[in-house]
Amino acid sequence: MEKIELDKICVRFKDHTVLKDFSLKIPSGQIIGIVGPSGCGKTTIARSICGFINPESGSIKIDGKLMCSRQSHVNIPPEERKIGVVFQDYAVWPHLSVYDNIAYPLKKRKAPKDQINDQVQFAMEQVNLKGYDKYMPSQLSGGQQQRVAIARALTSSGDLLIMDEPITNLDAKLREQLLVEIRLMQQRLGTTIIYITHDQEAAMQLCDRIAILNPDGSIAQIGTDEEIIKNPASRFVFRFIGVSNFLPVILKDGKVVLENDQSIVIEPIVPDSWPAGQDQADLGIRPMDIVIDSSSSIRASVTQSVFLGNMYNYFISLGGLDIRVQRITGQDNETECKEGQNIGVKLLQKRYFKREEKA
Numbered sequence: 263m264e265k266i267e268l269d270k271i272c273v274r275f276k277d278h279t280v281l282k283d284f285s286l287k288i289p290s291g292q293i294i295g296i297v298g299p300s301g302c303g304k305t306t307i308a309r310s311i312c313g314f315i316n317p318e319s320g321s322i323k324i325d326g327k328l329m330c331s332r333q334s335h336v337n338i339p340p341e342e343r344k345i346g347v348v349f350q351d352y353a354v355w356p357h358l359s360v361y362d363n364i365a366y367p368l369k370k371r372k373a374p375k376d377q378i379n380d381q382v383q384f385a386m387e388q389v390n391l392k393g394y395d396k397y398m399p400s401q402l403s404g405g406q407q408q409r410v411a412i413a414r415a416l417t418s419s420g421d422l423l424i425m426d427e428p429i430t431n432l433d434a435k436l437r438e439q440l441l442v443e444i445r446l447m448q449q450r451l452g453t454t455i456i457y458i459t460h461d462q463e464a465a466m467q468l469c470d471r472i473a474i475l476n477p478d479g480s481i482a483q484i485g486t487d488e489e490i491i492k493n494p495a496s497r498f499v500f501r502f503i504g505v506s507n508f509l510p511v512i513l514k515d516g517k518v519v520l521e522n523d524q525s526i527v528i529e530p531i532v533p534d535s536w537p538a539g540q541d542q543a544d545l546g547i548r549p550m551d552i553v554i555d556s557s558s559s560i561r562a563s564v565t566q567s568v569f570l571g572n573m574y575n576y577f578i579s580l581g582g583l584d585i586r587v588q589r590i591t592g593q594d595n596e597t598e599c600k601e602g603q604n605i606g607v608k609l610l611q612k613r614y615f616k617r618e619e620k621a
């Protein structure tokens with residue numbers, strides 16, 4: 263069952279089209295990450311689902327029920343959409359205690375008093391804030407304040423939460439901890455969560471599936487973290503997820519050679535993954551997938567070598583291109599290469615992308 267269905271929504275601010283025929287189906291009981299660069303339209307998607315923006319065309323359904331469609335003259339107000347929201351800048355109210363902050367959505371809905379108490383206690387338990395009822399936000403750490411915001415979202419809706427960069431302002435360790443807590447809470451409650459962030463690592467850690475958006479707001483790829491890492495749909499996705507090197511390559515005499523230095527043969531035959539109909543491409547490769555191997559005919563020189571305790575981080579010059587290489591200490595009898603040294607490299611896990619896809 264789809265929890266949310268966005269069907270070809272268009273959102274425009276004056277002459278700036280942010281979302282064009284944007285469609286996305288979000289199944290019940292999953293955490294879906296929406297990830298993309300700043301300004302691509304993530305918050306606009308969240309605000310449209312919540313009802314703060316009414317898309318000029320297309321429709322949004324929640325639990326199969328139409329929430330908005332100009333064509334059908336439907337636009338359900340935000341408070342009737344039953345969505346719990348945690349926005350980065352949607353802070354807790356400083357003048358209300360933890361209890362009153364979390365109880366607020368229920369009081370607004372005029373829920374019975376004993377029901378309010380039960381739900382607030384339940385929500386506080388879910389975010390590890392038990393016993394903090396009387397604390398004021400000023401007496402809480404940043405992480406605890408975010409927990410209050412999450413608990414408040416939970417009392418708005420136990421089954422659909424939208425979190426838009428909820429933990430971006432926290433330090434790394436706390437972020438990690440909250441991600442684990444959000445995951446555990448979601449598993450306990452079966453909540454559907456839309457988790458919006460530009461932090462692809464957090465999304466990978468937390469989400470069942472991730473939608474990666476292009477800078478123009480269209481979907482570049484939807485999949486599990488594994489699918490996205492193993493099979494990036496485009497050059498943009500490959501670059502967005504982790505550190506990457508790109509080498510311009512061309513076809514010459516049936517071989518793949520480096521464009522800058524055509525004497526460097528990358529592949530003796532054209533690989534199956536070569537983009538059809540192209541005579542040039544960009545070879546994408548991760549720093550971990552470059553192996554130093556003295557027997558290789560692909561020669562490079564080491565321009566910088568940094569020892570990081572458990573790995574070597576190299577910059578090498580390959581046909582005049584600066585390439586990053588990462589080798590784990592102790593792997594394959596790896597010994598340190600010195601700056602200026604001439605080395606052979608083997609390129610594993612090569613991916614070829616069409617040239618014009620530059621982002």
Ligand SMILES: Nc1ncnc2c1ncn2[C@@H]1O[C@H](COP(=O)(O)OP(=O)(O)OP(=O)(O)O)[C@@H](O)[C@H]1O
Binds near residue numbers: 304306
């Ligand atoms: N109310 C508005 N009026 C005019 N332009 C807007 C409005 N809201 C958003 N935009 C524009 O729409 C585009 C998308 O904004 P949005 O906030 O959805 O991006 P985002 O992906 O959430 O970015 P970030 O990662 O920085 O939060 C931006 O170019 C922004 O300037």
Ligand SMILES: [Mg+2]
Binds near residue numbers: 304305306426
């Ligand atoms: Mg945003």
